[in-house]
Amino acid sequence: MSTTANTTDARSSRDKAPAGERVADWADGRLGIYGLAKANMRKIFPDHWSFMLGEVCLYSFIIIILTGVYLTLFFHPSMNEVEYHGSYIPLQGQLMSEAFNSTMHISFDVRGGLLIRQIHHWAALIFLAGMFVHMMRVFFTGAFRKPREVNWVFGFLLFVLGMFTGFTGYSLPDDLLSGTGVRFMEGAVLSVPVVGTYLSFFLFGGEFPGGDFVARFYSVHVLLLPGIMLGLLVAHLILVFYHKHTQFAGPGKTNNNVVGMPLLPVYMAKAGGFFFLVFGVIAAIAAIASINPIWTMGPYRPDQVSTGAQPDWYMGFSEGLIRVMPGWEINAWGHTLVLGVFIPLIIFPLVLVAIAVYPFIESWVTGDKREHHILDRPRNVPTRTAFGVAWITWYMVLLIGGGNDLWATHFHLSINAITWFVRIAFFVAPVLAFIATKRICLGLQRRDHDKVLHGRESGIIKRLPHGEFIEVHEPLSQEALHTLTAHEQYEPAAIGATVDENGVERKVKGPEKLRAKLSKSYYGEDGQIAKPTAEEYKEITSGHGHH
Amino acid sequence: MSSQDIPEENLPAERATDQHAHGAVGVADEKDPFADPGLPPHEHRVQDIDERAAKRSERAVAFMFTLSMLATVGFIASYVGIPHDKAVYVFPIGHINALNFALGMTLGVALFAIGAGAVHWARTLMSDEELIAERHEIAAPPEVKAQVLADFKQGAKESAIGRRKLVRNTMFGALALFPLSGVVLLRDLGPLPGTKLRHTLWSKGKLLVNMNTNEPLRPSDVVVGSLTFAKPEGLEEDDHEFQTEIAKAALMIVRIQPDNIKDKRELEWSHEGIVAYSKICTHVGCPISLYEQQTHHVLCPCHQSTFDLSDGARVIFGPAGHALPQLRIGVNDEGYLEALGDFEEPVGPAFWERG
Numbered sequence: 001m002s003t004t005a006n007t008t009d010a011r012s013s014r015d016k017a018p019a020g021e022r023v024a025d026w027a028d029g030r031l032g033i034y035g036l037a038k039a040n041m042r043k044i045f046p047d048h049w050s051f052m053l054g055e056v057c058l059y060s061f062i063i064i065i066l067t068g069v070y071l072t073l074f075f076h077p078s079m080n081e082v083e084y085h086g087s088y089i090p091l092q093g094q095l096m097s098e099a100f101n102s103t104m105h106i107s108f109d110v111r112g113g114l115l116i117r118q119i120h121h122w123a124a125l126i127f128l129a130g131m132f133v134h135m136m137r138v139f140f141t142g143a144f145r146k147p148r149e150v151n152w153v154f155g156f157l158l159f160v161l162g163m164f165t166g167f168t169g170y171s172l173p174d175d176l177l178s179g180t181g182v183r184f185m186e187g188a189v190l191s192v193p194v195v196g197t198y199l200s201f202f203l204f205g206g207e208f209p210g211g212d213f214v215a216r217f218y219s220v221h222v223l224l225l226p227g228i229m230l231g232l233l234v235a236h237l238i239l240v241f242y243h244k245h246t247q248f249a250g251p252g253k254t255n256n257n258v259v260g261m262p263l264l265p266v267y268m269a270k271a272g273g274f275f276f277l278v279f280g281v282i283a284a285i286a287a288i289a290s291i292n293p294i295w296t297m298g299p300y301r302p303d304q305v306s307t308g309a310q311p312d313w314y315m316g317f318s319e320g321l322i323r324v325m326p327g328w329e330i331n332a333w334g335h336t337l338v339l340g341v342f343i344p345l346i347i348f349p350l351v352l353v354a355i356a357v358y359p360f361i362e363s364w365v366t367g368d369k370r371e372h373h374i375l376d377r378p379r380n381v382p383t384r385t386a387f388g389v390a391w392i393t394w395y396m397v398l399l400i401g402g403g404n405d406l407w408a409t410h411f412h413l414s415i416n417a418i419t420w421f422v423r424i425a426f427f428v429a430p431v432l433a434f435i436a437t438k439r440i441c442l443g444l445q446r447r448d449h450d451k452v453l454h455g456r457e458s459g460i461i462k463r464l465p466h467g468e469f470i471e472v473h474e475p476l477s478q479e480a481l482h483t484l485t486a487h488e489q490y491e492p493a494a495i496g497a498t499v500d501e502n503g504v505e506r507k508v509k510g511p512e513k514l515r516a517k518l519s520k521s522y523y524g525e526d527g528q529i530a531k532p533t534a535e536e537y538k539e540i541t542s543g544h545g546h547h
Numbered sequence: 548m549s550s551q552d553i554p555e556e557n558l559p560a561e562r563a564t565d566q567h568a569h570g571a572v573g574v575a576d577e578k579d580p581f582a583d584p585g586l587p588p589h590e591h592r593v594q595d596i597d598e599r600a601a602k603r604s605e606r607a608v609a610f611m612f613t614l615s616m617l618a619t620v621g622f623i624a625s626y627v628g629i630p631h632d633k634a635v636y637v638f639p640i641g642h643i644n645a646l647n648f649a650l651g652m653t654l655g656v657a658l659f660a661i662g663a664g665a666v667h668w669a670r671t672l673m674s675d676e677e678l679i680a681e682r683h684e685i686a687a688p689p690e691v692k693a694q695v696l697a698d699f700k701q702g703a704k705e706s707a708i709g710r711r712k713l714v715r716n717t718m719f720g721a722l723a724l725f726p727l728s729g730v731v732l733l734r735d736l737g738p739l740p741g742t743k744l745r746h747t748l749w750s751k752g753k754l755l756v757n758m759n760t761n762e763p764l765r766p767s768d769v770v771v772g773s774l775t776f777a778k779p780e781g782l783e784e785d786d787h788e789f790q791t792e793i794a795k796a797a798l799m800i801v802r803i804q805p806d807n808i809k810d811k812r813e814l815e816w817s818h819e820g821i822v823a824y825s826k827i828c829t830h831v832g833c834p835i836s837l838y839e840q841q842t843h844h845v846l847c848p849c850h851q852s853t854f855d856l857s858d859g860a861r862v863i864f865g866p867a868g869h870a871l872p873q874l875r876i877g878v879n880d881e882g883y884l885e886a887l888g889d890f891e892e893p894v895g896p897a898f899w900e901r902g
Contacts, residue, residue, distance in 0.1 A: 044680040081785065087632060095784055111631050114647045115654070147685045180833060180849060183794075187831025187896035197744065197898050202736040207743055207791045208832070244682055252586030258680045259586065265673050273665025280659025287651020288640055302794035303758070303776065303826055305834045307848040322866060323850045327830065329868035334902040340868045341831060341896065373682060405851060415851055416864055452581075478584045485581040537580050 045267050046247035046260035050141075053134040054240075055271060057158075059278040060127040061233060067120040068222065074110055076102040077218035079174065079211040088295050096174075096299035099214045103173040103294055118286035124166050125291075126282060128314040131159045135355075139388050142376035143246045144359040146369065151239040154232050156356040161229050163314050168221040170292065170312055174214055177292075179300025180309050182213065184322070191341035209302060248375045249486035251479040255373050308406060313399075318348045320401030324422045351398070355391050358384075365518045366490055379448070380487040382441035383522045386434045393433035397425045438527075445529040448484050452476065452532045453540050475541065485531050492527075493519040586677060594671045604671035611664030618657035625649035740900070745893045747779075747795040749874060754780035755798065755823065755884040763883045764800070769821050774838040774845075775800040776826060779886070795894050797826035797834060798874060800884075803843055803857050810859035816875040818884065823874040824860050825894040828852055830867040832895045845871075868897055 017025070028034045045051075078098040084091045086101070087108050096104075106113035135155060138144055144152040167185075171178045186208045189200045205212030244258050253259045261267060297306065311319050321344035328339035362384060378385040400407060401422035408415040455473035462472050476484070495516045498506050521527055594601040625646065635645035687695070708715050754763040758776040769775055777798040782789060805820040813822060824845075826834050833849035843857040852865030860871035872894050875887040893901055 042678075044678050081789075109631070111626055111646060112650050114644065115650045118647075118651075183833060184831045184849065190896050190898040193899050195899075197740040197900060200898075201738060201740050202733065205737045208794055209790050210737075212737075243685065244680070251584050252677075252679070254583065256682050258682060259677050261675070262678060266669050266675075269665045269669035269673060273662040273669065276658045276660075276662030276665065278662075280655045280657070280662060282655075283651050283658060284655030287648050287655060288637070288643070290643075300790075302790055302832075303778075303797035303834045305836055305848055307837070309833075309849050322831065325866050327852070327862055327866045327868035329897055331902060335899055336897045336901040337899075338868060338897040340866050371682075371684065405848070419851070419865075478580065478582070479587060481581050482583050486583075534579050534581060541580075 041264045042262040044258045044260045050137045056130040059275045060123045063123040067116045070116050074106045077215045079214050099174040100299040121291045122285050123282050140378040145372040149359050154236045165225040168217040173294045174300050175294035176297040188345050191338035246375050250483050316402035317398035320398035324401040379441045379444035382438045386437040389437040390430035390434040394430045397429050452484050490523040492523045589676045608664045608668045611660045615657045615660035618653045622653035748792050749886045749889045751888050753886045769802045771802045772840040799826040813859050823876045824871045827895040
């Protein structure tokens with residue numbers, strides 16, 4: 001009968017199907033994998049070197065988790081004092097916390113332990129550096145525009161959480177250098193008005209350093225922060241898939257399509273292979289370049305310190321803030337307002353937030369509600385690019401401040417002079433960088449403009465019959481013409497009519513005025529060079545032929 | 548302030564939709580010289596045309612993968628064979644741990660070769676023809692939105708949350724209150740500060756013990772130009788509270804010619820020109836440890852706050868906000884330096900209750 005026939009049919013087809021297909025059928029019946037694969041298996045990804053920066057972050061994060069799990073197998077997050085009896089002779093018999101002792105054990109007595117520790121730390125530095133550069137790529141190409149603003153915020157949070165995961169991580173070995181960093185953090189917490197001492201006592205379980213912070217930092221470092229980051233990272237990647245990747249303008253590439261190669265097989269191989277490349281390079285770095293050699297610093301003692309004390313690079317800008325700030329203190333009514341420490345503590349998040357909120361400011365200025373999938377060339381958005389460069393300059397000035405002692409010793413400069421330089425540059429350098437960048441962008445736009453209208457400089461010098469020398473310009477291909485003129489140019493938003501049809505005057509509010517002003521600086525005459533029109537092109541090319 | 552009030556004409560026109568079909572070769576458009584010529588035609592690589600070149604690529608990829616296998620064997624061999632304390636000279640790095648170097652390099656090669664092989668495979672042997680996928684707007688079409696809104700309203704109406712305000716408000720109240728339990732639970736993270744930051748182990752009669760020799764100091768032990776670190780008598784390194792106590796009590800002692808001491812109180816609190824100051828920086832608490840003999844300046848190596856020890860340890864440069872606290876010292880009957888009391892003000896970084 002029909003049912004029997006059906007079952008035999010199904011059985012026979014199952015027998016015939018290859019094993020892989022049968023497994024896939026089993027999974028599909030329970031997880032619906034075919035639907036998922038249909039959408040994603042041949043998903044198209046565009047190719048550009050700068051799209052690898054985010055991959056570097058992803059892969060170094062995976063490397064950090066893998067090596068981090070290994071390290072937890074040997075690390076003891078305890079501040080109990082023990083005497084050292086490991087194989088590193090110079091520290092024999094010294095008192096140290098179990099945290100330091102177990103890190104020494106990992107470094108000297110576990111085979112490969114030092115390598116994994118160094119991979120873990122190097123990968124963390126590369127993770128943060130990767131996120132920084134990836135964020136800059138997204139910023140300068142305008143990839144943060146609608147619909148990707150939320151993903152920008154996810155990425156930003158990953159960067160900030162990465163900084164604190166790094167800080168809690170390098171504080172765990174309880175060595176002299178990291179302990180000094182924790183002490184700095186305690187001093188900063190103490191400066192908070194009204195509740196500072198309470199926060200500090202709750203954080204450290206009493207007075208600094210107490211016996212708790214390593215264990216507390218440990219759970220924050222291995223569970224709380226990475227857990228949140230893993231969630232954000234998955235959300236970040238889901239959105240990348242969902243939005244599809246951005247691409248640069250070019251022949252055949254529009255705002256409505258994605259041009260590139262399929263995930264299977266090309267990006268499986270390229271991106272999958274890239275994981276191994278990143279891991280391989282980090283392993284090789286860890287083999288030859290020592291990082292955080294805690295045995296040369298020794299265990300932490302609150303009454304000892306060494307010169308050249310520096311945080312990991314991503315915390316350097318906060319170090320700069322704290323170093324160059326004048327020591328203002330206000331004492332009144334039996335209380336102390338420690339402005340010299342508290343102001344840097346407030347500016348620290350503001351430096352980061354300044355770049356994080358930028359996409360929302362720009363979308364407010366443009367009022368543009370459309371989706372953008374074609375990337376901007378930085379030169380074509382001079383004000384954004386100038387803002388980004390000003391921000392980087394600000395950040396770098398603070399990094400110089402954070403390493404003022406190293407600048408002084410390595411370049412034989414006066415530390416007082418460097419500190420004063422940073423104090424002034426903190427305010428002046430971003431402005432100068434902004435102006436210079438904007439001018440450079442406009443210059444590059446003019447060059448593109450000329451290139452489109454007059455062609456490319458061929459380098460061939462021709463002597464005309466009457467003796468004049470000219471350089472031969474070659475006209476651009478249509479691909480190049482299209483690529484150089486594909487960008488959009490906004491008009492500055494004007495303030496709408498202030499008198500309506502009935503002659504009633506409308507009040508122009510502050511925000512509206514501000515937006516008109518900003519819009520003018522973005523897209524007015526000083527903000528961009530009008531791109532060549534087809535008419536201009538035709539007039540020049542038909543008028544007097546080629547130059 | 549929404550952006551609706553920007554006139555439409557200020558927005559750039561919608562980008563010209565791609566009328567040019569994919570693959571159309573760039574012919575100069577009579578009308579618009581800047582028009583999108585469409586995707587350029589696919590150009591074949593040498594591997595696509597020449598099977599020998601493809602074979603070469605295949606061998607190169609296989610070589611990479613084989614290299615990776617060999618490197619993994621090398622990793623295991625290094626792990627087993629190299630003693631963990633052996634040093635090896637590697638140009639130009641110098642002497643480094645042999646095991647770490649061998650493990651790292653073999654692991655690095657094993658991983659890198661897999662990556663290089665896969666990437667080479669993708670670049671030379673897999674199809675490199677560019678494909679086009681269409682995008683679809685993220686926002687839902689109006690009818691979907693209308694359906695969702697209608698569903699939501701229906702659901703909200705059925706729950707009666709808008710009508711039965713008592714239910715709604717008490718629910719909000721309950722949801723807002725219960726996290727307080729979590730906040731309260733954090734209370735025992737630490738004791739209350741009290742006046743703990745105001746007191747150190749120093750008190751009248753406590754001897755100044757040399758940090759290095761663990762012996763009580765006599766005035767003759769402190770010579771002009773030297774910098775001595777001291778701890779209070781009775782505090783030993785293996786004490787349970789050593790770290791916390793030394794974080795406040797650490798002392799630095801220098802001898803200055805009494806004539807050179809500019810601050811009157813400093814001179815009074817000194818003994819024959821020997822002055823004792825808190826070693827903990829008043830900025831954020833680093834131990835100060837750089838002493839300039841001639842000028843009597845001390846510098847904190849963390850953030851470069853500089854204090855003048857001959858003038859009440861006032862701040863002469865850097866981010867510190869106030870002078871280092873001085874400990875009043877004298878000499879006991881047996882000729883040892885002793886404290887004449889605790890610090891009169893809190894040591895270390897400033898805080899709200901400091902005053």
